[in-house]
Amino acid sequence: MRRSIPIFAAIFLFMASALFAALSRPIASYDIKARLVPAEKKILGSEILTWLNDTDLPVSELRFHLYLNAFKNSRTTFMRESGGSSRGFKADKNNWGFITVKNIRIQDGDDLTPSMAFIQPDDGNADDRTVMKIDLPTPLPPGKKIAVAIEFTSKLPKVFARSGFAGDFYMVGQWFPKIGVFQNGAWNCHQYHASSEFFADYGTYHVEITAPEKFVVGATGKRNGETKNADGTRTYVHDQENVHDFAWTACPDFIEFREKYALAEPSVKTEMILLVHRSHVKQKDRYAQALRNGLEFYSRSYGPYPYETITLVDPAPGAMGAGGMEYPTLFTAGTTTWMPKGVRFPEMVTIHEFGHGYWYGMVGSNEFEEAWLDEGINTYSEIKAMAKYYGEDRSMIDIGGLKIGSVAYNRMSVIGSGRFDPIVKKSWEYISGGSYSLNVYAKAGLMLLTLEKWLGEEVMSRLMRTYFERWKFRHPTSKDFIHTAEEVSGKDLGWFFSQVLYSPDKLDYAVSGLKAEEIAAGEGLFDGRATEPPGKEEGGAPAKPAPKVYRNEITVARYGEWIFPQEILVVFDDGEKVRETWDGKDRWTRFVYQKTAKVVSAEVDPDHKMVLDANYANNSRVLELKRPAVVKAALGFTAWVQGFLSLISF
Ligand SMILES: [Zn+2]
Known part of the structure; x- marks a missing residue:
């Protein structure tokens, strides 16, 4: 059936291009060679960066992130801001991390090394070396590309914040000289801070990783080659288009599981690669099911997962500082050896970090400047x-x-x-x-x-x-x-x-008052009629007593600064339900009903739309309050849960 091949090829190309529709051109593409030297906890690297000036202005300097320099000493901006700890994990003062750029040159051209300088655009901290700039001999015109070759050495810290080693486990993230984003006529290239993540342009990565044979290696992108070297190492070749970062991991104690994942509607075909530390292998099925759930949920809710692989990394015990972190097509989850089934942290971390493949990975908002666009949207998802x-x-x-x-x-x-x-x-x-x-x-x-x-x-x-x-x-x-x-x-x-989004206040509406008072017969003189209670009517038959009349008052208050229109549900003892609306602008408002029924309860936001409301407990009042007999006593367990939560920030 050769005749149809061109048609199939055309359909395939159309589908492939549709999958990555609306792609911008690759701006920052990397060809990297990396060699892990376990004895020194180092990576010897070389890269060729091809960068496109996709703006309308000439560019006369380049700026690079050297993230690992955050771990160089106690005076870096990261260490000053964090006090040397992150999510409860402490820096090891005997195992600093850094990155050294040996030389940088235009490929087959000028040596740019002499112009290298460290700058501190955010805080002027002269001890911070996480941003480097170099001058170009001639400005790069709009629409033109430049290729620069860089030789570098990365020393990994003992892991406490995302990147580093613990024993034989290596999480290699933010590890190579990485160009900033040239945007609106200026470089957006922030220092590495304690409370921030990353921002970069999309491109194509080709990375060759060499590590001693005993290591199981996982990385961003698809593995396109593996060779055994004479010196007892192996080289793994990974390629990935349309990503803005590249991370990898190596550990002899990983057990690798591969599983094809397919979804019919929308069409998704990918390979799940799980690198589970042997001490957690009993939890492999929990991870795998959570990842399948994540693939299905995000593909159906937002758009089909487009990459050929997704790699889950389960950090070694003692390396939880590396856990709960996202990288393109690869993420780290995290668990402990004892993790009851009903405590769904491995599931939650897996779904959350996989989800970052959408909110961060594919939708590349600026994590330094507007972190909610990835963390908040991803928490919602x-x-x-x-x-x-x-x-x-x-x-x-x-x-x-x-x-x-x-x-x-x-x-x-x-x-x-x-x-x-x-x-x-x-x-x-x-x-x-x-x-x-x-x-x-x-x-x-x-x-x-x-x-x-x-x-x-x-x-x-x-x-x-x-x-x-x-x-x-x-x-x-x-x-x-x-x-x-x-x-x-x-x-x-x-x-x-x-x-x-822009004010630090809170949303808090409450039913602040609720009462029903019988309207008693008046006392004193009233024009034209008596004040006595109704007596016998003429003719001698006893009159029915008039029904009691109540004045019902419901007061609704705004305790927060945020103004949201409100609905209020009022329930009376004859079963009548009344819904009121209020624009919510004043500090309080009152609803008064004079009727034969007594109010039983009132509630603001009866449909529970205001998930952001700071205090649900004051949203409703019942006239005769019956205390619910629900008391939670599992304090010891709750403390354990909270302790675990503090270790993971996602
Ligand atoms: Zn997150």
């Missing part, structure tokens, strides 16, 4: 995915009668927290790491759930798909998200976003 597969009220914890869903878990971190920062802020400008986390993860996630309840699930689903489709392989900002939300919903949402 994760909450929905966890609810779908593990049950809304028990998606996080379901053990021994204790049930905690993802929404409740995220609300726990927002309720009672200080209100110092808004959701949108540069990541290193929050008052603390805790304020950064609660804003960009939990608050932003709950904000999107609130928006979903506000707009309805169908509109929200269209909004998220449109945002993904429009901005994949590009760099959207908060304004782009807002614009998409307004366009898709056809509503002015300025009032919503200006409050929840």
